[in-house]
Amino acid sequence: MQGLKGKTVLVTGGANGIGLSICRRFAAAGCTVAIMDMDATAAEAAADELHRSGATALVAVADVSDYEQVRQAIAGLESDIDILVNNAGWDRFMPFVQTTPDLWHKVLGINLFGAMNTVHSVLPGMLARGQGRIIAIASDSGRVGATGEVSYSASKGGVIAMTKAVAREVATSGVTANVVCPGPTDTAMLSAVVNSSSKPDKLSDALLRAIPMRRLGKSDDVAGMVAFLASDEASFITGQVISVSGGLTMCG
Ligand code: NAD
Secondary structure (H helix, E strand, C coil): CCCCCCCEEEEECCCCHHHHHHHHHHHHCCCEEEEEECCHHHHHHHHHHHHHCCCEEEEEECCCCCHHHHHHHHHHHCCCCCEEEECCCCCCCCCHHHCCHHHHHHHHHHHHHHHHHHHHHHHHHHHHHCCEEEEEECCCHHHHCCCCCHHHHHHHHHHHHHHHHHHHHCCCCCEEEEEEEECCECCHHHHHHHHCCCCHHHHHHHHHHHCCCCCCECHHHHHHHHHHHHCHHHCCCCCCEEEECCCCCCCC
16 A cells, blocks of 8 residues: 555554554554553563564553543654554443443543544644544444443444544645444454353354354454555545444445
8 A cells, every 4th residue: 555654653552452453554564653552561562573573663651541641652752643543442341221420431531532632632743744644443333333332332433423523624634534443353352342241152143143244353354444544545535434344334
């Protein structure tokens, strides 16, 4: 893909799962990869792996839900961020009536405010340079809703709307903003969500049956779409929401 080599990409939640696959993809394309994660050990391990592959990798340890931590971590990178991938996320599977406001605040704090914190921190630099790419990893649950994931669906719907609004607001500036929605993808997060349900086996079967392609996503499935949206090929695409979910949702 054109236009990625030499760019600096910040990937939140880049130490594991989908985020790590995205980091590997950008590293292979010749980008400098900045991993923002609250798991310092995993972030350092991911950066070591990217270094060994010949890439330049930076680590920014921060809890994305904390605005000041995010700002300080980005300032500490001392790099202009060309591409922002809002990937960090968290979820628990539970009927809405059993959830508590504390859980809602945690889910929205990480998934929605985390994304707002990073966009608010990097967008001024992108606007000043007249170029930038923002890609949010939301979820099909944010498009159609998901049983047992009411606050998570709300947070991902919020990420979709926020990213579209940013895309519209800065459309003439050279900055694009788009959303990728994975479906159920085989990562530690999915295992934790499934195992936190009262009937994990039943939930796993139901997820598989709901996916027309009849398999879970792999974290590498998502990375290619993210790289495409960051590339020159996608320069006329903004404010769009694309599912990478084996056909789970087919939204018009
Ligand atoms: P994961 O749990 O495997 O990895 C998430 C990473 O984010 C971890 O490295 C974790 O340390 C980091 N993280 C979590 N909270 C953080 C915080 N507050 N601050 C900084 N870092 C934080 O998860 P994943 O499955 O790779 O999910 C990545 C994204 O994809 C999330 O936004 C998730 O909602 C979305 N998603 C995942 C699935 C799925 O089935 N796995 C489906 C749809 C959407």
